[in-house]
Amino acid sequence: MKKVSFFTFGCKLNQYESQGMAEKLHDEYKIAFDDDNADIYIINSCTVTAEAERKLRQLYRRLKKKSPKSNFVIVGCYSEVNPEELKELGFDLVLGVKQKVNIRAELSKLLDGEARDKAAEILGQTYFSVSSSPEGRTRAYIGIEDGCLNHCAYCRIRLARGTRIDSKPVELIVNEFTDLLRAGFKEIVLTGINIGFYGFGSSTKLVELLKRLLAFEGNWRIRLSSLDPRLIDQELIQLITENPEKIAQHVHLSLQSGSDRVLKLMKRNYTKNKYRSIVNDFRRNNPRFSFTTDIIVGFPGETREDFLETLDFVRELEFLKIHVFRFSPRPGTEAAKMVDQVPGNIKKERALILKEIAERSSLSYLKKQLGRESLVLIERSDGKYSFGYDEYFIQHKVPGSLPKEFIRVRTSEIFESGAFSSAEFHCKSMVT
Structure with missing residues (x-):
């Protein structure tokens, strides 16, 4: 039985679709995720940033060097918009987004020269x-x-x-x-x-x-x-x-900028006030409601004043976590052709500053959770402590080896962990 290993880049939908593809193959292949040793590698791709694509190519080259006789398949968004580039790179099979659902037939065709399951798979199989x-x-x-x-x-x-x-x-x-x-x-x-x-x-x-x-x-x-x-x-x-x-009681509510002028350039079609009113409405009903978000720094035309507006907005709204992206001009998009592109060194500087403000924002939000009760779903244990997330998407570290169930806890301490220039804050809590 051949071994298939999945590597997934990008969003939660991609993670879901990787699981869907794996289940379509599990009765005919040995399935693994993120395993460097396999007969067939399937990479589920992302094209959000140039960095995501660079990391994917880097992974491919590493795996290809390690397993030159293995088959390499790429699916998803990157392969949808740049199929020829990936064929030239050396992938044995390049599939777009909609072809994921037919992965079994496509793989059969690659390995055996015929799509043995194609008719059965296409019939009534629009969704994972x-x-x-x-x-x-x-x-x-x-x-x-x-x-x-x-x-x-x-x-x-x-x-x-x-x-x-x-x-x-x-x-x-x-x-x-x-x-x-x-x-x-x-x-x-x-x-x-x-x-x-x-x-x-x-x-x-x-x-x-x-x-x-x-x-x-x-x-x-x-x-x-x-x-x-x-x-x-x-x-x-x-x-x-x-x-x-x-x-x-948590949503990821994408912001992208705290400047109305930049939001208009981005064609986001909302204002800071609109965004603020949504946050306030959620927190009016539940003051503990948490938000995570995405912010792009260095969008074409973003001035120092625009950036400072974003920092002030982050301080005001107390996000639990912010994913900071340096603007990446993507081929085929309007922003890639805009004038007033921000230099790379300024984007890097702004990203570091925003990350620091984001950490303070997170800490400010979490301090308000001290002494409060939450419902944590335990996901794993190291024998001494158990770990899981509550309804506010806060990660908790709880003494004891607990079952993978919902446990009501009370937060007693905030601790910091992280790597490089980013810190992450978690809660130490006790079972109530």
């Missing part, structure tokens, strides 16, 4: 459905949506994923959700390219899907992978905050 997760036995993903209707000036993902919204039917999601709960998973993450567009063009929207899932009994919770500020309304805010036992 998974029964497990590469992360272990506590958290699993469900991809519910693909595509994005926005036209952000810097984004290349819509060129790869498309501008048509493809929403997985509710019944398929419900079946997948209940199967994962029966398999013992306690947290289900709903993911997609822009899940706020779920159900676009139909009568079923994200709120209706969540209400359908909330009807199921049991000891579990849903986490939403990311929300678009343009697609949040009061009904969604109310539904999330009124169900803290079943829906995580």
Whole structure:
């Protein structure tokens, strides 16, 4: 039995689709994730930044040098927009985004010269459905949506994923959700390219899907992978905050800049005030509600004053965590052709400054959690301590070897860990 090893770059939807591909192959191949020794390597690619692509090419060269006789397959967003480049690099099989679901037939064709399962696989197999997760036995993903209707000036993902919204039917999601709960998973993450567009063009929207899932009994919770500020309304805010036992009290709410002028250049189509009002509405219903976000520094035309506005906005909103990106001009995007490109040394300097402010923002938020109770889902234990995340996406370190269940804890201390120039803060807590 040949061994297939998956390597995944990018978003949670990619992680979900890697699991989906693995399950399509598991009865015919030995499956592994991030294993350097395999007969076949499948790399699920990302094209968000030039750095992501560089790291992928670096991984390919390392694996190719180690296993020159193995087969190398690349799938996903990078291969969708740059297939010829990757063929020239030496990949044996280059597949786009929509071909992932037919991975078994495509692999059969590569290895045997014929698509033995092609007819059976294509028939009725538009969507992935998974029964497990590469992360272990506590958290699993469900991809519910693909595509994005926005036209952000810097984004290349819509060129790869498309501008048509493809929403997985509710019944398929419900079946997948209940199967994962029966398999013992306690947290289900709903993911997609822009899940706020779920159900676009139909009568079923994200709120209706969540209400359908909330009807199921049991000891579990849903986490939403990311929300678009343009697609949040009061009904969604109310539904999330009124169900803290079943829906995580945390969302990843992409910001990108704290300057209205830069947001307009980015074509984000919201203002700081709009973003602030969403944060305030969530926290009005639940003052502990947490937010993580993405911010791009060095977007074309970003001035020092624009950057300082972003720093002030970060200080004000107290984000739990910020993913800081230096602007990367992506081929085919409007921003790549803009004048007033910011020099690399300034982007690097601004990224370091923002990371420092982001750490202070995180610490300020976490200090307010001291002495408070949270519901932690234990994910692992080293024998002395157990580790897991609560409903606010705060990681806790709890004394004792605890079962992989929900445990109510009280936070007693904040501790710092991290590498390079970024610190991460976690909570030490006691079982209540």
